Amino acid sequence: MSTQPNHQHHLLAQWVSQYRAATKEGQCANYIPALAKKDPNQLAVAIVGTEGHEIKAGDTEELFTLQSVSKVITFILACMDRGLPYVLERVDVEPTGDTFNSIIRLESHQPGKPFNPMINAGAITVSSMLAGHSPQEKVTKILQFLEQIIGKQLSINEEVFQSEWQTANRNRALAYYLMDSGFLDCPVEAALEVYLKQCAIEVNVSDLAMIGLVIANDGYHPLLKKQLFPKQVAKLAKALMVTCGMYNASGKFAAFIGLPAKSGVSGAILAAVPGHAGLHSPFPTGCGIGIYGPAIDPIGNSVAGVQLLKQLATEWDMTIF
Amino acid sequence: MSTQPNHQHHLLAQWVSQYRAATKEGQCANYIPALAKKDPNQLAVAIVGTEGHEIKAGDTEELFTLQSVSKVITFILACMDRGLPYVLERVDVEPTGDTFNSIIRLESHQPGKPFNPMINAGAITVSSMLAGHSPQEKVTKILQFLEQIIGKQLSINEEVFQSEWQTANRNRALAYYLMDSGFLDCPVEAALEVYLKQCAIEVNVSDLAMIGLVIANDGYHPLLKKQLFPKQVAKLAKALMVTCGMYNASGKFAAFIGLPAKSGVSGAILAAVPGHAGLHSPFPTGCGIGIYGPAIDPIGNSVAGVQLLKQLATEWDMTIF
Amino acid sequence: MSTQPNHQHHLLAQWVSQYRAATKEGQCANYIPALAKKDPNQLAVAIVGTEGHEIKAGDTEELFTLQSVSKVITFILACMDRGLPYVLERVDVEPTGDTFNSIIRLESHQPGKPFNPMINAGAITVSSMLAGHSPQEKVTKILQFLEQIIGKQLSINEEVFQSEWQTANRNRALAYYLMDSGFLDCPVEAALEVYLKQCAIEVNVSDLAMIGLVIANDGYHPLLKKQLFPKQVAKLAKALMVTCGMYNASGKFAAFIGLPAKSGVSGAILAAVPGHAGLHSPFPTGCGIGIYGPAIDPIGNSVAGVQLLKQLATEWDMTIF
Amino acid sequence: MSTQPNHQHHLLAQWVSQYRAATKEGQCANYIPALAKKDPNQLAVAIVGTEGHEIKAGDTEELFTLQSVSKVITFILACMDRGLPYVLERVDVEPTGDTFNSIIRLESHQPGKPFNPMINAGAITVSSMLAGHSPQEKVTKILQFLEQIIGKQLSINEEVFQSEWQTANRNRALAYYLMDSGFLDCPVEAALEVYLKQCAIEVNVSDLAMIGLVIANDGYHPLLKKQLFPKQVAKLAKALMVTCGMYNASGKFAAFIGLPAKSGVSGAILAAVPGHAGLHSPFPTGCGIGIYGPAIDPIGNSVAGVQLLKQLATEWDMTIF
Structure with missing residues (x-):
């Protein structure tokens, strides 16, 4: 909370730059020709808070498909x-x-x-x-x-x-x-x-972050000030993201990152940080996170994306556990 | 928080009395002779907060074995x-x-x-x-x-x-x-x-609740004011409880109750409510919950215990999601 | 061999009459509407030897589909x-x-x-x-x-x-x-x-028996006096019929009947009796057998058909083992 | 049948010599220390007919354990x-x-x-x-x-x-x-x-061949002139050997060799050739075959042993199909 927005933005850019190296550990999904053509070195992140403030870094203009997200x-x-x-x-x-x-x-x-x-x-x-x-x-x-x-x-x-x-x-x-x-x-x-x-709907990381924000807020859209879907459904969606959201690495993701998230083979990751899970973070009332890094691991998750998200969660003490 | 301790205690006793009926939907584990002899109608719960305050109800003196807990x-x-x-x-x-x-x-x-x-x-x-x-x-x-x-x-x-x-x-x-x-x-x-x-270590619900409290507090014992095990291990334990703690009903438990918990075929359930997951509950700084109800379902979870825990979580708005 | 053709024919008719009662233990395949309409009480058998002599009994004019045969x-x-x-x-x-x-x-x-x-x-x-x-x-x-x-x-x-x-x-x-x-x-x-x-090709039991005869004779058609397919392929087909021909009851069929056979959910059974397997039977130079009994067991084999074939194999000492 | 015993013996020795090269394609079972020490280049075969005549070649004096046989x-x-x-x-x-x-x-x-x-x-x-x-x-x-x-x-x-x-x-x-x-x-x-x-009972190939002979003869010991076990049990044993005798290569063994056989990880193979399956062979009234070749394939069958048996079966036209 003490972190200034500018400082956060700077940190985010630094982390993207740091974890971009990890893109080399994965490769673009090759069983879908249109995905295989993407630039494997890309990495982007956007975070949007309940008051609409957004910070982002990396290839944030890049469009990619939702896939399993x-x-x-x-x-x-x-x-x-x-x-x-x-x-x-x-x-x-x-x-x-x-x-x-x-x-x-x-x-x-x-x-x-x-x-x-x-x-x-x-x-x-x-x-x-x-x-x-x-x-x-x-x-x-x-x-x-x-x-x-x-x-x-x-x-x-x-x-x-x-x-x-x-x-x-x-x-x-x-x-x-x-x-x-x-x-x-x-x-x-x-x-x-x-x-x-x-699966083929196209978004950028800011779009993903906004979806994450509404899920984080139990279906309530904080900018529209409107409940878009029932709280119970949002809770259930977050539970599913934690237990099954990261393919067959969901258990490890829960164990070491501890946030509701859903990945896609396009390299997309959507994370929803409820307010209580971000109490000690720069987003104490919750936020949505969108990440894109098309180089994926054999399980289907963005290699650099997962590492970047772990960095964010660890440094900013965001976890539901 | 506005709920008075006495009122909470009263509520708890009322819920135990209400959910005791559900014990009829299960039966004591019959593949272990010593468990098969237990009284299937029993039900007990204890909750202990970070300041050591405890509320409990039902067969709280009953001793039972930890089993998978x-x-x-x-x-x-x-x-x-x-x-x-x-x-x-x-x-x-x-x-x-x-x-x-x-x-x-x-x-x-x-x-x-x-x-x-x-x-x-x-x-x-x-x-x-x-x-x-x-x-x-x-x-x-x-x-x-x-x-x-x-x-x-x-x-x-x-x-x-x-x-x-x-x-x-x-x-x-x-x-x-x-x-x-x-x-x-x-x-x-x-x-x-x-x-x-x-598996054969004997406890009562208050003992379980105290274990849950320390896990809820990331390994820190709030009464001893001492870190008993590393925070990272506690987080990992809670993640495992959410993804795998309730046997092959863990997904449904996360979806509809949303608390780190671990059950045993003795009818024991241990739940750990981190402070942030209980912000709007009578235990706004977190608590541990111990439940005992030896009549279990075919999956191995206490039938009445799960229903009682769902009531608690719902009424008191305790959830990690 | 000492059995007279007339006597054999009489025996066959008697066995069909006896095993027709077993049709009640099965039912017509119900997941294919056109098969579900068949008369479950039907039972038929035809046997043809290397010199073209045929004996048959039961509903031998009935047409049915080959299915898995x-x-x-x-x-x-x-x-x-x-x-x-x-x-x-x-x-x-x-x-x-x-x-x-x-x-x-x-x-x-x-x-x-x-x-x-x-x-x-x-x-x-x-x-x-x-x-x-x-x-x-x-x-x-x-x-x-x-x-x-x-x-x-x-x-x-x-x-x-x-x-x-x-x-x-x-x-x-x-x-x-x-x-x-x-x-x-x-x-x-x-x-x-x-x-x-x-699967939908229509035959009667005599047709099946003739197919069985050629397989029994290693691809050689004894009436046309012509090799229709290579001996090695015929041997391989017979091996497959023994190890996998009767669905997941193939092991029991081999153990208790011991003839290369293939069944279909229409109630068809095709059996091929090589000469050496019928040395002591009325068909000492081999024969083909066609059976039809649309009431099948849960595994997919004609209930009465299998029992009739077992009777034939046992009484006439036909076995490859 | 026209083959002279001496000639057969000569052929057998020649085949053993030829297929000994194939021992290099396998290796001795390494998960059992006592088997790992055996000489992988060994190969032996013995065949015994219903009149007690035996032909053999290779390392026929070698003792080995029955294992799965x-x-x-x-x-x-x-x-x-x-x-x-x-x-x-x-x-x-x-x-x-x-x-x-x-x-x-x-x-x-x-x-x-x-x-x-x-x-x-x-x-x-x-x-x-x-x-x-x-x-x-x-x-x-x-x-x-x-x-x-x-x-x-x-x-x-x-x-x-x-x-x-x-x-x-x-x-x-x-x-x-x-x-x-x-x-x-x-x-x-x-x-x-x-x-x-x-599994640890020790035999040589002649012993194996004798066991095969009695199974081939439906439980009747042709030298003792005594029924040692019921015909039905012998038939069932032969059926099991065909459908399951060569581990998860049984289907291929039936398809390409076509004899009841059982292998062991010691490199032993027992085969039983019923009279009718050997009608055109040098053993027209049936025989038992014992083979030993400790270099096995990943499935558990003697590499050279299977090839040698295939040679025998093919050349001498021995098959149950």
Whole structure:
């Protein structure tokens, strides 16, 4: 709290510069051609507080796709559209320790209900539940929800969407398996279209930070002064981010960083710091954090991004534990 | 905070009385003869704050064994004895979604390192690492550590220990598998003796609450005014309690209750409420909670205990999220 | 051998009558609407020897679809079209003990090569390898091959094909998974069309018996006096029928009946009795057996069919062991 | 048949000399110190026919331990001691495709019944069932049974037994798991003592061949002119050897060699050629084959032994298919 904004900004820039070296330890997601082309050396961070004050550093203008970060958003939307009991009947909220695209538990744990909404199987199920009679209607709902939060219209990166759509065989396998088990609420191709389009929504780190801020504030948008989604859903989303948000490194992330966060293979990380978790930080009433670093580790998390976030959390004493 | 201590005490007694009905939905652990004899209708809770004030209700004099709650304690001790890197080389900190006694991942995920210290495989590994040249030395260390926290000497329920020792075939299978993979630091029978003796340590709910208080306070004992274990270890313990503490219902517990907690098949639950998670509660500087309700669900958690804890967390707005 | 043909025929009729009672222990496959409509009380058997002599009993005029029995035929064809090394590079020949539609091993045993051609994953892979630039060309090849063996043109039951095509979600999941792992030789929908059309080819028990005869004779058609496929491929097909032919009851079938056989969920069973396995039977130079009994057990095998085949094998001392 | 005995003997010597080169592709089992010391270049074969005529070549005087080959013998004995229904209630006869020491299916397929007697879990269960009130009594029964077959007393290699006993952690894990599930008929340590002693019984290739001969002849000893065990048990043993006898290469062995066989990590292979499977061979009334080649592949089968057996089977047209 004693840290001056300028000083914070300076620190942030210094850390970005320091952790940019770590980008060399990872590489851009290579199974999606459009992601493989990104510059692996990039790193960016933005933090926005409850009064709208933002600090940022690095490649903050860079646009990137949400990928798995979108899973948090559609989970919140599905809870609003269908109510919590309906959603929880179709997707559990237990962590697994499995890779994001694993299909084994759908068969090994009958009745094949996906274990949580943060792995692909659960996320596709969630996307199928969104209100709307067509993929387009569902996607429009997602974009409108994000526009409410961020205050500007986002768009879908068509090249990324097409690239993923062409290579979505594993996700198709998951979706057909879910359809066979009765867990999809709309046809397979429609669910996949929604899921892959939500993954291809383009943002920058400031946009991510703003989403994180509203989640941190239990669904209340501190600038709009408006409750956008129920507190209970926000708490649940944060719990899921902690137990399952960082793929099968979620346990280690909770252990060593201790913040609700969700990563994507684009190198995006969204973190939500509730006020009480940031009491002794420069953001004592909470903040949202957006990070981008496209060089990812084999598990799918931004290498430099995770290290930068650990630095922030440690130095500024931000933790929910 | 506006709630008067007397009023809180009254409320607590009322809730215990209300949730005692839920004990009928579970039953005492029947695979351990000594546990099967317990009175399934019992329910007790104790809460202790940073200034030593305690409120409690129900069968608070009842003694019960720690069972899996002891896993948190030995994990903390192992980290103190061996250092974090040594411990983490032998046991991971990832949640699994598997049952507590599952053996599958030891084979399916090479090199067979146990996924976390809260499942039996991980806990046995941790017990094998404790300082001490004999099981007795290791157990003595555990008892001394607990005496420091609680302020009185605890003892081992010999009947429970003998009962579990005789029926420990599944745990022996886990231990021999771990030995084969090179993850045990002492002979199988020694590791099992430590593990089963720590499980048979007898406490009441006030004792549990005091352990929870020190963990809540990051290892600092607010009454002794002494740091008993490093803050980093305490944070890690709380993260593990959130991601893996309630067996394969940990995800749901985090989602709907949102507190670091660890359960045992004796019906014990230990919860640690950090100050920031209880800011708007009657314990604004944090507290420890001990619960006992021996009627457990098929997953291993006290049925009435979980419901009572949910009531407390909800009514008093205690959550880390 | 001493048994007179008339006597054999009489015995066969008597056994069919006796084992028809066992049809009550099973039920028609209910996940395929067109199969669910079949009369569960039906039972039929035909046996054809190397000199073309046939004995048969029961509902021998009934037409039914090949279903999984077709997997043997396409495996033989793929070996002829591509050569054994090519085929074995894409599908292994190991039994699994898993259900026919299991997907787990594709993920748990890298590189995800299907374990054998008798489970769906392996059979779809095999169908994708058949010569032909379109599904129609591949299917035509299968029908021509069968026409050569049986001496008449078979046709595809369009209703069954459409029924399975509409409900093929689990098979689609398998196929997309295989495509993702690089094991399919043609597009998913093409491979599925071939696979589901081969499953829908209609035969009667005499047709099945004739196919069995040629396999029994190592690919040599004793009536046409012509080698239709290589001896090595026939031996391999018989080995696969023994180790994997009766779904996850193959081990028990080998143990208690001891003949190369392949079943389908339509209630079809194809058995091939090499000469040496029938030395002391009424067919001392070998025979083919076709059985039909649409009431199947939970594993997928005709309940009465298996019992009838066991009676035949035991009474007539037919076994490869 | 036209082949003269001398010529056969000459051929055999030539093949042994030829395939000895293949020993370089494997290595001696290194997890058992006493096996690791064996000479990896050794190779030996013996074949004995129904009239007692034997041909052999290579290191035929070398003694080696039965290891997993003993599983066939104890399975036959258990069936004699307890009756088939009793045995089959405790161990299934389905192949798995898993490694010999896998524990996963005991948990993943409830009720945890071992899948077949040829994997360690099943074999330990079988050993626990043998008649006898002590390990020594059970082992004595095994040795007496073998003495009846071979005509001489065999002994246990104490060094190998001790070596395996010290390092049997994985087998202990299996045994304790089985005990926990209720599948063991005697205490864990007793079952393991029997199992590891039977594995350490010492034979040479002629001994193995004689065991194979009796199994080939459906339990009838052609020299003693005596039925040593029931025909049905012999058929079942041969079926198990075909579906599960060569570890998780059993499918390929059946496909390309096509004889009932059982291997051990000592490099032993026992094969049983029923008369009808050798009709066109130099042993038209059947034979037993014993092979020894201690350099094994990663799956556990003698590298040169399998190739030599393939040569024999192919050249002499021996196959059950």
